Amino acid sequence: MDITTYPGNIINGEFVPTPTTRHSIDPATGEPLYEVPVARKEDLDAAVGHARTAFKTWGKTTHAERAKLVSAFADAMEANLDSIAKLQTMEQGKPLGLAETEVKMTVQWFRTFATMELSDEVLDDTEERTIYSTRVPLGVVGAIVPWNWPILLGFGKVGPALMTGNTVIMKPSPYTPYCNLKLGELAMSIFPPGVFQVLSGDDNLGPWVTEHPGINMISFTGSIATGKRVAASCAKTLKRYVLELGGNDAAIVCDDVDIEKCLPKIATLAFLNSGQICMLAKRIYVHEKIYDKFRDAMVEFTKNNVKTGGGFEPDVMVGPVQNKMQFELVKELYAQIEKCGWKAALEGKVRETSKGYFIEPAIIDNPPEDSRIVVEEPFGPIVPLMKWSSDEEVIDRANALETGLGASVWSKDLVRAEKMARQINAGSVWVNSHFDVAPNVPFGGHKESGVGVEWGIEGFKQFTNSRSVWVWKKVFN
Numbered sequence: 001m002d003i004t005t006y007p008g009n010i011i012n013g014e015f016v017p018t019p020t021t022r023h024s025i026d027p028a029t030g031e032p033l034y035e036v037p038v039a040r041k042e043d044l045d046a047a048v049g050h051a052r053t054a055f056k057t058w059g060k061t062t063h064a065e066r067a068k069l070v071s072a073f074a075d076a077m078e079a080n081l082d083s084i085a086k087l088q089t090m091e092q093g094k095p096l097g098l099a100e101t102e103v104k105m106t107v108q109w110f111r112t113f114a115t116m117e118l119s120d121e122v123l124d125d126t127e128e129r130t131i132y133s134t135r136v137p138l139g140v141v142g143a144i145v146p147w148n149w150p151i152l153l154g155f156g157k158v159g160p161a162l163m164t165g166n167t168v169i170m171k172p173s174p175y176t177p178y179c180n181l182k183l184g185e186l187a188m189s190i191f192p193p194g195v196f197q198v199l200s201g202d203d204n205l206g207p208w209v210t211e212h213p214g215i216n217m218i219s220f221t222g223s224i225a226t227g228k229r230v231a232a233s234c235a236k237t238l239k240r241y242v243l244e245l246g247g248n249d250a251a252i253v254c255d256d257v258d259i260e261k262c263l264p265k266i267a268t269l270a271f272l273n274s275g276q277i278c279m280l281a282k283r284i285y286v287h288e289k290i291y292d293k294f295r296d297a298m299v300e301f302t303k304n305n306v307k308t309g310g311g312f313e314p315d316v317m318v319g320p321v322q323n324k325m326q327f328e329l330v331k332e333l334y335a336q337i338e339k340c341g342w343k344a345a346l347e348g349k350v351r352e353t354s355k356g357y358f359i360e361p362a363i364i365d366n367p368p369e370d371s372r373i374v375v376e377e378p379f380g381p382i383v384p385l386m387k388w389s390s391d392e393e394v395i396d397r398a399n400a401l402e403t404g405l406g407a408s409v410w411s412k413d414l415v416r417a418e419k420m421a422r423q424i425n426a427g428s429v430w431v432n433s434h435f436d437v438a439p440n441v442p443f444g445g446h447k448e449s450g451v452g453v454e455w456g457i458e459g460f461k462q463f464t465n466s467r468s469v470w471v472w473k474k475v476f477n
């Protein structure tokens with residue numbers, strides 16, 4: 001696969017160039033990447049027209065027909081894994097091994113989606129009548145993608161939308177359009193024209209997509225602030241929407257854990273992808289009996305095992321922050337350490353002299369509960385540790401924010417841990433783990449972390465309308 005040219009947006013099975021182009025930056029080097037299209041309103045109108053035409057046929061295909069093409073796309077992704085992963089590291093900054101994991105997960109997700117089906121349910125069946133609950137596709141779906149996991153999160157929308165009979169227009173983040181476009185190019189030879197299209201654009205394109213009267217649903221992943229704008233925009237045409245938004249997950253570590261066993265996983269899941277994942281351990285609550293030992297072990301582990309550097313360097317866990325806007329935000333948060341007098345168990349460092357956006361991990365030692373590092377989602381390699389003493393109190397603290405994406409409880413006592421887990425208001429709660437996801441398991445947020453779910457049969461349903469069909473068996477006229 002040639003990962004050095006972008007002939008145009010992917011509209012109706014063809015490359016459509018645009019009069020103007022733009023590029024993103026390799027966050028590890030600050031160097032510009034290749035030029036990509038900037039879609040105009042008329043390009044979107046054309047794509048919507050083709051998607052509506054294609055829907056007339058695609059919406060009537062059988063499960064077997066859709067599954068065949070969705071599986072073929074998984075095979076094509078797998079065959080091009082190395083190039084796609086390399087391109088992902090170039091545009092997103094994540095370490096190459098993690099980029100490979102993202103592509104492999106997407107392949108696995110597609111293979112699982114191909115096996116999943118929304119079947120009719122019989123709600124009532126008597127001599128007189130049968131009542132079915134059936135699900136019908138919505139039409140054209142706009143998939144709006146963030147920059148942190150653009151392949152899995154982008155195609156995690158495309159697979160279920162296509163399997164349920166919709167056509168899809170994908171809008172990548174302007175920070176990371178490259179893999180989404182290349183995968184769209186791969187899809188050209190697999191799906192019929194108009195079934196799956198990719199439009200790269202600037203900041204105008206997202207609002208055009210959410211406002212477009214020819215689009216029936218928006219599947220969005222991004223920040224809470226943008227999610228609210230998307231919901232307001234969808235309201236004008238009463239579009240359906242699913243919103244996967246920000247999180248500020250609590251990880252609750254009980255006093256009975258083996259620190260040596262659980263700490264590597266907790267620390268890794270605080271700093272993975274430089275902290276730029278919606279569901280990482282972003283507030284780590286450690287029982288007061290083991291707090292000092294845990295904090296010191298986490299500092300040691302991070303110093304020795306969490307290497308910062310470019311994504312192509314060996315053994316790197318913390319790549320560059322993805323873009324300048326996010327780099328400035330995280331830098332501002334690091335500046336608060338001194339300003340607010342937070343104690344840093346591990347100081348972290350902004351590499352000011354590098355051309356890339358590198359920031360080394362910081363661990364903040366028991367900051368006040370109302371400090372920014374606790375209440376805001378940092379989306380960078382900085383994490384607070386806080387002390388707790390009773391189960392009730394720590395559950396209240398975990399539930400105190402307006403976010404509710406994920407949370408975890410770590411304990412040898414599974415009964416106690418599960419009891420605590422079931423009291424946490426979050427879309428995913430793990431016992432002795434964090435950040436596990438699977439294509440057949442619904443994933444979404446409570447409170448301001450989202451509306452609706454993705455993945456699993458519940459996620460498939462979001463791409464459909466419910467249609468109850470009543471069949472009376474006697475003719476009355």
Ligand code: NAD
Nearest residue numbers: 145146147172173206207222223226229244245246247278
């Ligand atoms: P963002 O909200 O800035 O952008 C997301 C996407 O929305 C981009 O494609 C962007 O171009 C587009 N967009 C921006 N303004 C728009 C508008 N007015 N209308 C329509 N589209 C618009 O988010 P981001 O910075 O790319 O991603 C980081 C955020 O996403 C973090 O808060 C993170 O927690 C969250 N996130 C959530 C999940 C989840 O599944 N819950 C997963 C990953 C990231």
